[in-house]
Amino acid sequence: xxxxxxxxxxxxxxxxxxxxxxxxxxxxxxxxxxxxxxxxxxxxxxxxxxxxxxxxxxxxxxxxxxxxxxxxxxxxxxxxxxxxxxxxxxxxxxxxxxxxxxxxxxxxxxxxxxxxxxxxxxxxxxxxxxxxxxxxxxxxxxxxxxxxxxxxxxxxxxxxxxxxxxxxxxxxxxxxxxxxxxxxxxxxxxxxxxxxxxxxxxxxxxxxxxxxxxxxxxxxxxxxxxxxxxxxxxxxxxxxxxxxxxxxxxxxxxxxxxxxxxxxxxxxxxxxxxxxxxxxxxxxxxxxxxxxxxxxxxxxxxxxxxxxxxxxxxxxxxxxxxxxxxxxxxxxxxxxxxxxxxxxxxxxxxxxxxxxxxxxxxxxxxxxxxxxxxxxxxxxxxxxxxxxxxxxxxxxxxxxxxxxxxxxxxxxxxxxxxxxxxxxxxxxxxxxxxxxxxxxxxxxxxxxxxxxxxxxxxxxxxxxxxxxxxxxxxxxxxxxxxxxxxxxxxxxxxxxxxxxxxxxxxxxxxxxxxxxxxxxxxxxxxxxxxxxxxxxxxxxxxxxxxxxxxxxxxxxxxxxxxxxxxxxxxxxxxxxxxxxxxxxxxxxxxxxxxxxxxxxxxxxxxxxxxxxxxxxxxxxxxxxxxxxxxxxxxxxxxxxxxxxxxxxxxxxxxxxxxxxxxxxxxxxxxxxxxxxxxxxxxxxxxxxxxxxxxxxxxxxxxxxxxxxxxxxxxxxxxxxxxxxxxxxxxxxxxxxxxxxxxxxxxxxxxxxxxxxxxxxxxxxxxxxxxxxxxxxxxxxxxxxxxxxxxxxxxxxxxxxxxxxxxxxxxxxxxxxxxxxxxxxxxxxxxxxxxxxxxxxxxxxxxxxxxxxxxxxxxxxxxxxxxxxxxxxxxxxxxxxxxxxxxxxxxxxxxxxxxxxxxxxxxxxxxxxxxxxx
Numbered sequence: 001x002x003x004x005x006x007x008x009x010x011x012x013x014x015x016x017x018x019x020x021x022x023x024x025x026x027x028x029x030x031x032x033x034x035x036x037x038x039x040x041x042x043x044x045x046x047x048x049x050x051x052x053x054x055x056x057x058x059x060x061x062x063x064x065x066x067x068x069x070x071x072x073x074x075x076x077x078x079x080x081x082x083x084x085x086x087x088x089x090x091x092x093x094x095x096x097x098x099x100x101x102x103x104x105x106x107x108x109x110x111x112x113x114x115x116x117x118x119x120x121x122x123x124x125x126x127x128x129x130x131x132x133x134x135x136x137x138x139x140x141x142x143x144x145x146x147x148x149x150x151x152x153x154x155x156x157x158x159x160x161x162x163x164x165x166x167x168x169x170x171x172x173x174x175x176x177x178x179x180x181x182x183x184x185x186x187x188x189x190x191x192x193x194x195x196x197x198x199x200x201x202x203x204x205x206x207x208x209x210x211x212x213x214x215x216x217x218x219x220x221x222x223x224x225x226x227x228x229x230x231x232x233x234x235x236x237x238x239x240x241x242x243x244x245x246x247x248x249x250x251x252x253x254x255x256x257x258x259x260x261x262x263x264x265x266x267x268x269x270x271x272x273x274x275x276x277x278x279x280x281x282x283x284x285x286x287x288x289x290x291x292x293x294x295x296x297x298x299x300x301x302x303x304x305x306x307x308x309x310x311x312x313x314x315x316x317x318x319x320x321x322x323x324x325x326x327x328x329x330x331x332x333x334x335x336x337x338x339x340x341x342x343x344x345x346x347x348x349x350x351x352x353x354x355x356x357x358x359x360x361x362x363x364x365x366x367x368x369x370x371x372x373x374x375x376x377x378x379x380x381x382x383x384x385x386x387x388x389x390x391x392x393x394x395x396x397x398x399x400x401x402x403x404x405x406x407x408x409x410x411x412x413x414x415x416x417x418x419x420x421x422x423x424x425x426x427x428x429x430x431x432x433x434x435x436x437x438x439x440x441x442x443x444x445x446x447x448x449x450x451x452x453x454x455x456x457x458x459x460x461x462x463x464x465x466x467x468x469x470x471x472x473x474x475x476x477x478x479x480x481x482x483x484x485x486x487x488x489x490x491x492x493x494x495x496x497x498x499x500x501x502x503x504x505x506x507x508x509x510x511x512x513x514x515x516x517x518x519x520x521x522x523x524x525x526x527x528x529x530x531x532x533x534x535x536x537x538x539x540x541x542x543x544x545x546x547x548x549x550x551x552x553x554x555x556x557x558x559x560x561x562x563x564x565x566x567x568x569x570x571x572x573x574x575x576x577x578x579x580x581x582x583x584x585x586x587x588x589x590x591x592x593x594x595x596x597x598x599x600x601x602x603x604x605x606x607x608x609x610x611x612x613x614x615x616x617x618x619x620x621x622x623x624x625x626x627x628x629x630x631x632x633x634x635x636x637x638x639x640x641x642x643x644x645x646x647x648x649x650x651x652x653x654x655x656x657x658x659x660x661x662x663x664x665x666x667x668x669x670x671x672x673x674x675x676x677x678x679x680x681x682x683x684x685x686x687x688x689x690x691x692x693x694x695x696x697x698x699x700x701x702x703x704x705x706x707x708x709x710x711x712x713x714x715x716x717x718x719x720x721x722x723x724x725x726x727x728x729x730x731x732x733x734x735x736x737x738x739x740x741x742x743x744x745x746x747x748x749x750x751x752x753x754x755x756x757x758x759x760x761x762x763x764x765x766x767x768x769x770x771x772x773x774x775x776x777x778x779x780x781x782x783x784x785x786x787x788x789x790x791x792x793x794x795x796x797x798x799x800x801x802x803x804x805x806x807x808x809x810x811x812x813x814x815x816x817x818x819x820x821x822x823x824x825x826x827x828x829x830x831x832x833x834x835x836x837x838x839x840x841x842x843x844x845x846x847x848x849x850x851x852x853x854x855x856x857x858x859x860x861x862x863x864x865x866x867x868x869x870x871x872x873x874x875x876x877x878x879x880x881x882x883x884x885x886x887x888x889x890x891x892x893x894x895x896x897x898x899x900x901x902x903x904x905x906x907x908x909x910x911x912x913x914x915x916x917x
Contacts, residue, residue, distance in 0.1 A: 103140025293350025720787025
């Protein structure tokens, strides 16, 4: 009797979804209860991750969420545990495995279609060319439905051709099944219905031969297949009736020129990086052979029918995509994937015609296969960047930007060009440069941006008629189809013009003349929200010369709010607040402008409303009235220097002088250093170009401070912190700090002296890891001593072990406070899997220290013959102590210059102030 429990719901229908309670989640599953812990939610972690938190393949911290599919999979495996026990299983992960399988299956399907339309040589050429296409490889690597769409489209086409020539019912049923599946992957599968109708009409008017099936059977088969497609797809169509117009209506694109769409599509087909590399000849690398093959196929009577079908296939697939997707867009060409199949079939027809004259059929087939692979030759320069993500052009560009960026630099895109579209640009910045160009503002939160110097990216394929770069822009680098320029902005707020200020939101004015911004990006045409789910703002500050006052005479703004279909009134809006300073802002009222003052602040706010509608501001024009006579000389250059001095601190900054926490220019307009690393015996000078005393943000220590002393002017500040050379610390006066033990086990970074005495683990010669000699139990330990109260300890470590059958291998992390005994912090024991487990997987543990002062020791015990402890820049092991540094006195810098020095018993380095974003 069948087991009814196998058909019962996996999860109780009435059970509420598991909810995180702060940082913990109780999960009842498979008859057990699991207690899970995380540091923060996924979005908060992504925002807080710095460059050190990103490994080679790290992107968003998806591991911080429990995905519903994983719950279903776990429940399914538990329910069928007897069936899967001891059997080999295929893990397709998050869907990329399924996409890869579908993409790989497209090549043999295309071969079968090509053999049917133009002979074996045509099929071999088309299948080989598809297997070597980076465009198709990219589609098959993505956790999306593009590869599945292509697979089902090809399957439906193959069975349609079989049904039209043989008339078998099973072929028509397979047409319906594949067609319905294609519809579930993309609405653009409607192009297949058009092709099926046209191909059937062509077959009825132009029979393939004397053995063609009766017309009535062909029409009945088409009707059955189309009905099956519509019936199978109807549940989804009806279920999404309320969402379909909402989702598709607002995103309906402008119809791109046909020529531009074809050029973009064939550029991507020839080499996926063609537009990225800026080579206009690439589209013809496939369009030329496809066009020539189509002509040759039409000229050959035996292949004329196949050529007509290939032409119809291309027209149906491209026509629908051209009308519904922006096919001129670098990324939207994925919607015309069936057009790649048609183009390769067309080129294969030409190859088949030319090779038909060879007397040896096997030689013709081998040559067709080689020619198909040769068509993928333009992909060779870009191939490493698909399969070696750590050596990609984007990561190289990110490294160049990071090296060239000034402290708190803004990052701007000068003009639009494929593939540097705005969403992709934002994602690139957050993936490869986390937190680098979005530093914190004192009042703006972690997503604020301070306007300072800027790096301007100019895509090489941009609009040649666009306005030129500012005269001050100097070239820095040229990589990945992008030229990088430095734009030295002389002020965080614009130098006040004599009559009016107008912001057209070009990249130089949209960010360069802001005092600050939050959640905004410039598009070249306007300011829009970077994250449409949150509000954004831009702040402008106008400061006249000493002795003058400024008043707002008028203000005009143009905003564009895109409401969704069926919405009566858009909820998004844009408005302006004005006032003499940031603390006195009121809504702008033309009838009651703010009175004249020594400064004017204008804050533009973009709100998406509760409907989260796109909001863009395309013009902001403020007319200002300045009163008072500053007595400026008449020369324009001299006037500019005086205005510069009035709006930005200017001071000499000789070598060894830093201005922590301030934006200061030298008399030539160059930015003075913000930070300076100190070491014993190498004093430095700190400058304060302002008129008031200010306090730097904190002190950063590296190396072994051993109880360092900081000498600031005539004051001596002890820093009660000691540890090995792998210690790093940040101390904030009157606030919270942290100390981090971060040893490295690479050949260049390994320091045996950093470990505590008595360590018995040894470094592996070929791997950045510690292990036990002769398979004997061993340990490694590290210690730090703090005079500041330690509130908590957090451990991130990377143990790796071989899951031996006997379960003897294991790694244990322990903590001891002062002279106390070690206690368990975390353990990674044998999984008995018969393979290596754990590499690249971070294990985290924490412990409440309750304000402990003294020595904190962390020990790692390794047992067994297959246990390793890893620590590399990609997998950085770290022991973090959260410190209460309220006992550290405020470090004040008076106007002028102050000598600074540091003394340490051991080698150390210290940095005062802002150490970069």
